[in-house]
Amino acid sequence: MxxxxxxxxxxxxxxxxxxxxxxxxxxxxxxxxxxxxxxxxxxxxxxxxxxxxxxxxxxxxxxxxxxxxxxxxxxxxxxxxxxxxxxxxxxxxxxxxxxxxxxxxxxxxxxxxxxxxxxxxxxxxxxxxxxxxRPFLPAVPGRGGSGVPGRRDFGVPRREVFGGPGREVFGGRQLHTVEYRSPRDFAGRRVIVVGGGNSGAQIAADLAADAELTWVTQRPPRYLADDIDGRALFDAATARRRALDQGRTDTGGVASLGDIVAVPPVREARDRGLLKARPMFTRLVPGGVEWADGARAAADAVIWCTGFxxxxxxxxxxxxxxxxxxxxxxxxxxxxxxxxxxxxxxxxxxxxxxxxxxxxxxxxxxxxxxxxxxxxxxx
Missing domain, CATH: 3.50.50.60 (FAD/NAD(P)-binding domain)
Structure with a gap:
């Protein structure tokens, strides 16, 4: 019809x-x-x-x-x-x-x-x-892996994510932001949260009191000033678009202010010293992750807050x-x-x-x- x-x-x-x-x-x-x-x-x-x-x-x-x-x-x-x-x-x-x-x-x-x-x-x-x-997962090598992208379906129409051989090497639970629901699901577990944006910070803060948390980010977390909320972000994005349309210098928009809005739960966990980010690891290994210097962290789960x-x-x-x-x-x-x-x-x-x-x-x-x-x- x-x-x-x-x-x-x-x-x-x-x-x-x-x-x-x-x-x-x-x-x-x-x-x-x-x-x-x-x-x-x-x-x-x-x-x-x-x-x-x-x-x-x-x-x-x-x-x-x-x-x-x-x-x-x-x-x-x-x-x-x-x-x-x-x-x-x-x-x-x-x-x-x-x-x-x-x-x-x-x-x-x-x-x-x-x-x-x-x-x-x-x-x-x-x-x-x-x-x-369409949640996104970066290609991550396992020990000895090549990082060639693979596919995984989260069971929701149109979702597409990409992984790598490290997914199979790790052996523990892996999920994207779209699958995370509650810290109750990870109480007492060793959890690595990947991602230095708002989702990564909020989920890390959510887990900090109930799980053994490791938070990893590509660069040191950049918090916006505590008094900045969505109103200021909208104004910054609008100002950037206006500048670009008029041929003026790019103001940088929201990115110039930082990556993480310090909403109350994030602010509280940060101020309590519970949100201490480590650099991004190099590879997944059986039962955990490994950094370039050979240091490792054991994990029962990895939550990928890596965008869409x-x-x-x-x-x-x-x-x-x-x-x-x-x-x-x-x-x-x-x-x-x-x-x-x-x-x-x-x-x-x-x-x-x-x-x-x-x-x-x-x-x-x-x-x-x-x-x-x-x-x-x-x-």
Missing amino acids: TRTSPVVVIGGGQSGLAAGYHLRRLGLEFVILDAQVTAGGAWQHTWDSLHLFSPAAYSSLPGRLMPPQAGRPYPDARHVVEYLADYEKRYELPVERPVRVLGVHRDGELLRVETDSGAWRARAVISATGTWW RPALSHLAPLRLRGRRGHITTVGTRAADEPRLHLLGYGDWTGPASATLIGVGRPAREAAREIAALLGAPTR
Whole structure:
């Protein structure tokens, strides 16, 4: 069965909902296809203690302030899920789920969106699938290994990770950020957390009191000032984009401030001396890891907080990726396919567009461009 809609939005998380809000305001007909069974996007799959970097009022989608969470200056993931579900209902956004998009194809003057429940033909498509579904693992050699990448599937559609021979050599439990849930699962165990970003610091802080923790990072941890939260990060990302657009010197954006937001749990563990990072190890060995100088640390588990890649495999039929696998964009619009917009994947699709507070502006711009493409008013 093939259906038609002037606009198809792929992904029903925060970016897809922000797009839906602005499309609705412009009076455009659209549908949102979401692979998840329930509302909430990737937030419903995070670890138990995760919470936002900013107060609720500064973590809102367009049109609807996030209400504060009682007793928590920084809302937790469960609160975000409830907010997104309420947002979707409040604006009566036309979300169909669970619908997994298999591929987007050119079909004459239209784009054809193939799914596991039929096809849609559209005049414009917004891809808002995020990055959570493509966790990344670096190639890591084992003792005597070559570091040639291999593959492992975490059992969730579109997740792609890469490993190396060290995975098999180690023999213990290994998991990515996407699989971590609670320190209770590691109580009394020897755990190595890999990664010097926010996820690595938060999970290390989460485990510090219950596990025998070793935290390893590529470079010494760079904490942002304790009074900096998501509001300042959004401002820094916006200032950087404005400078680049105007041909001025790159301000460095968020990266110039540091790598880790010192949210209360991280700050507390750091101040108690529980977050002492070691340099990245050289290889995995049976039952642990080894550094270049021959020093070793035993481990029962390794948690890889090593980031994500954009989940864009559904766009492969359009052949838009360059040599480095990147889709060139002008704002949110794909440079080589004006009927396609990419939303929420990071600064390259709008300053801070992968955040709740940051996605509203690029979502509005994408909706206005699509309205112009369709010949609709862009009030």
